[in-house]
Amino acid sequence: MRLITFFSKNSEAMIASLGQHIALVLISVGLGMVIAIPLGILLTRHKKAAPTVLALAGTVQTIPGLVMLGFALIFMGIGTLPALAVLTIYSILPILRNTYTGITEVLPSYKDAAKGIGMTKSQVLFKVELPLALPTIVSGIRISAVYIVSWATLAGMIGAGGLGDWIWTGLATYNTDYILAGAIPSAILAFAFSALIGFLQKLITPRALRRNA
Amino acid sequence: MNELMHAIAEHLSIVAVAMVFATIIGIALGVLSYWKRKLGSFIISLAEIIQTIPSLALLALLMIIFGLGDLTMGVALVLYALLPIIRNTYTSLTQLPPYIIDAARGMGMSRAQRLVKVEIPLSIPMIFGGIKVALVNSLSIAVMGVLIGSGGLGYIIYRGIQQRNMERILLGAIPVVVIALIFDWGMGKAEKRLQKHTR
Amino acid sequence: MHRKRTRITLVLTLALAAILFFTSCAKDDTITIGSKDFGENIVIAEMLSQLIEAHTPLKVNRKLNLGGTFVNFNAIKNGQIDIYPEYTGTGLTAHLKMDVVNDPEQSYSIVSEEFLKQWDIVWLEPFGFNNTYTLAVTPEVYEQYKVETYSDLIPYAGELVFGAEHEFFDRQDGFDGLVEVYGLQFKGEPMKLNASLKYQAIGRGDMDVTDAFATDGPIKQYNLKILEDDLGFFPPYHAAPIVRKEVLDKHPELKTVLNMLGGKLDDATMTDLNYLVDVEGESVENVATEFLKSMNLI
Numbered sequence: 079m080r081l082i083t084f085f086s087k088n089s090e091a092m093i094a095s096l097g098q099h100i101a102l103v104l105i106s107v108g109l110g111m112v113i114a115i116p117l118g119i120l121l122t123r124h125k126k127a128a129p130t131v132l133a134l135a136g137t138v139q140t141i142p143g144l145v146m147l148g149f150a151l152i153f154m155g156i157g158t159l160p161a162l163a164v165l166t167i168y169s170i171l172p173i174l175r176n177t178y179t180g181i182t183e184v185l186p187s188y189k190d191a192a193k194g195i196g197m198t199k200s201q202v203l204f205k206v207e208l209p210l211a212l213p214t215i216v217s218g219i220r221i222s223a224v225y226i227v228s229w230a231t232l233a234g235m236i237g238a239g240g241l242g243d244w245i246w247t248g249l250a251t252y253n254t255d256y257i258l259a260g261a262i263p264s265a266i267l268a269f270a271f272s273a274l275i276g277f278l279q280k281l282i283t284p285r286a287l288r289r290n291a
Numbered sequence: 292m293n294e295l296m297h298a299i300a301e302h303l304s305i306v307a308v309a310m311v312f313a314t315i316i317g318i319a320l321g322v323l324s325y326w327k328r329k330l331g332s333f334i335i336s337l338a339e340i341i342q343t344i345p346s347l348a349l350l351a352l353l354m355i356i357f358g359l360g361d362l363t364m365g366v367a368l369v370l371y372a373l374l375p376i377i378r379n380t381y382t383s384l385t386q387l388p389p390y391i392i393d394a395a396r397g398m399g400m401s402r403a404q405r406l407v408k409v410e411i412p413l414s415i416p417m418i419f420g421g422i423k424v425a426l427v428n429s430l431s432i433a434v435m436g437v438l439i440g441s442g443g444l445g446y447i448i449y450r451g452i453q454q455r456n457m458e459r460i461l462l463g464a465i466p467v468v469v470i471a472l473i474f475d476w477g478m479g480k481a482e483k484r485l486q487k488h489t490r
Numbered sequence: 491m492h493r494k495r496t497r498i499t500l501v502l503t504l505a506l507a508a509i510l511f512f513t514s515c516a517k518d519d520t521i522t523i524g525s526k527d528f529g530e531n532i533v534i535a536e537m538l539s540q541l542i543e544a545h546t547p548l549k550v551n552r553k554l555n556l557g558g559t560f561v562n563f564n565a566i567k568n569g570q571i572d573i574y575p576e577y578t579g580t581g582l583t584a585h586l587k588m589d590v591v592n593d594p595e596q597s598y599s600i601v602s603e604e605f606l607k608q609w610d611i612v613w614l615e616p617f618g619f620n621n622t623y624t625l626a627v628t629p630e631v632y633e634q635y636k637v638e639t640y641s642d643l644i645p646y647a648g649e650l651v652f653g654a655e656h657e658f659f660d661r662q663d664g665f666d667g668l669v670e671v672y673g674l675q676f677k678g679e680p681m682k683l684n685a686s687l688k689y690q691a692i693g694r695g696d697m698d699v700t701d702a703f704a705t706d707g708p709i710k711q712y713n714l715k716i717l718e719d720d721l722g723f724f725p726p727y728h729a730a731p732i733v734r735k736e737v738l739d740k741h742p743e744l745k746t747v748l749n750m751l752g753g754k755l756d757d758a759t760m761t762d763l764n765y766l767v768d769v770e771g772e773s774v775e776n777v778a779t780e781f782l783k784s785m786n787l788i
């Protein structure tokens with residue numbers, strides 16, 4: 079089949095793009111975690127500010143990807159760096175929201191018990207709240223990663239590399255092979271991230287919280 | 292100004308038509324999932340899979356099948372709108388208190404009558420919530436229409452990107468965000484009102 | 491109960507209205523015009539649209555900025571668009587996949603004949619300008635290497651980054667042919683970008699050489715140096731409207747109207763219009779209207 083010949087001829091380039099795409103996702107979600115998790119924890123200590131901050135982050139989420147890329151293009155130009163900036167911004171909300179909800183949903187009885195046995199505030203955070211909130215936080219990371227795989231394909235427009243490049247070339251030249259070369263792997267990648275992180279989520283869910291326990 | 296109004300009208304009409312189809316199909320599939328649970332979990336998994344596909348990839352794939360134009364965008368929007376609507380319909384129906392279903396059975400209603408007279412009306416708030424999520428998402432996705440020959444505000448935004456023209460990008464982008472926020476807020480309020488109404 | 495009923499009726503009426511909106515777009519008295527995704531093509535298509543609207547009772551459905559060459563060509567073959575502005579050189583090499591013909595008259599007659607024969611598409615009167623592919627280098631490169639022709643680039647190509655829009659790498663009159671004929675080997679992998687972004691890239695120094703279109707506005711803006719095609723690789727690219735024959739037969743008056751722009755745009759004029767749209771950021775509609783008015787065409 080013609081498509082298979084196309085794939086085998088271009089396999090090296092496609093694998094390179096796959097690698098770039100994975101890198102884009104890992105870096106932006108990683109940075110997103112570094113920003114969003116501490117921020118989420120902070121919000122649980124200042125609950126009054128939470129609705130505003132979450133609403134603000136939510137609004138950023140409604141900005142279409144094409145628009146954010148346009149901004150990045152104008153302010154930072156073409157290439158991987160502007161793309162990473164945009165992707166990192168997009169990765170924040172799901173993680174932030176889930177960190178906040180995850181921690182606030184920890185039953186007060188757990189926290190009271192911890193305080194009761196003499197834990198300091200930071201011990202409560204690290205030994206009780208975070209571990210219990212972890213499944214929710216990881217769920218947020220999973221949502222974020224799947225979103226970013228999708229948005230990273232758009233980033234091909236500003237020369238960020240990755241699988242999106244193939245889709246953009248395909249659209250520009252009306253070439254089905256190129257489109258499939260970009261679309262199929264990126265879809266599979268999205269599933270892979272979702273499944274992998276989902277599996278991770280199951281692993282780290284403390285037995286006490288598991289539904290089937 | 293004319294250009295902007297025209298673009299907004301195009302954008303809203305594509306989303307509106309897609310939402311109508313998505314609602315009808317989504318609720319139907321949600322009901323089907325409720326009546327046949329095994330099929331239901333398959334349907335919902337399928338919808339989840341569709342959601343996971345990167346939107347540009349799905350759009351480009353649909354373009355191969357349907358060609359350029361509004362139809363492709365419409366199909367994409369319907370596909371992405373399905374999960375929230377199906378899932379909310381299904382969840383609401385399955386969470387109905389058993390005594391209500393018993394009461395309806397007791398009154399001699401058939402399954403269809405029960406659905407139309409009791410189960411769906413009680414599910415309206417949640418279904419509405421699903422439609423809200425789908426709608427707000429659609430408004431954003433529809434911006435990509437410019438890439439596959441469909442209309443809408445994406446056209447203005449894309450021209451702005453091509454010309455490095457911030458004003459033009461904003462001219463197209465601000466209406467999208469504002470309209471999305473208005474729908475999110477408005478429908479959220481309506482959803483709350485509906486919840487009270489069905490108590 | 492009432493509230494739910496009114497809501498349902500509201501949604502249904504909205505749906506009905508939207509459906510009516512869509513079906514009304516597919517009427518017989520509507521002409522669909524497409525265009526490629528760069529300023530020049532968009533502004534020409536806009537001018538053609540305005541001419542049709544001013545001189546006939548027909549409605550114009552604009553599908554401007556549709557995409558690259560192949561997107562438009564496929565669309566017109568499928569009848570999704572009725573008209574778009576094409577270039578003789580492109581028709582010859584990219585669509586007919588024939589060898590380069592350097593004589594403008596000859597290349598025009600070949601494309602006219604073949605397009606009609608193969609696809610029932612008619613070439614109308616050329617606008618007058620020749621928007622050929624050229625190679626452009628940054629002022630820095632020019633300063634450093636003092637290159638005047640494509641051949642001059644050969645010894646230095648290894649130090650220069652080449653970039654172009656996606657389709658340049660897919661066409662016979664594009665990258666592959668160019669580097670083969672001239673024996674050019676550029677540095678690393680060439681950059682592939684969307685058409686309108688390539689000038690931004692070269693302006694920022696992300697690349698050194700690009701395929702410019704001779705009448706592009708940003709050439710002036712970025713002070714790019716146009717090199718001479720000493721081996722005559724690129725064919726002439728005279729732009730003209732191409733139309734589906736079926737549409738012309740149904741609306742013969744279109745021929746006169748579309749030919750109103752024939753011969754009215756020379757290289758200098760087209761470059762000026764492009765400059766207004768691409769560099770000064772003026773709206774395509776205004777530029778088109780102003781020009782047509784100045785030529786007393788509307």
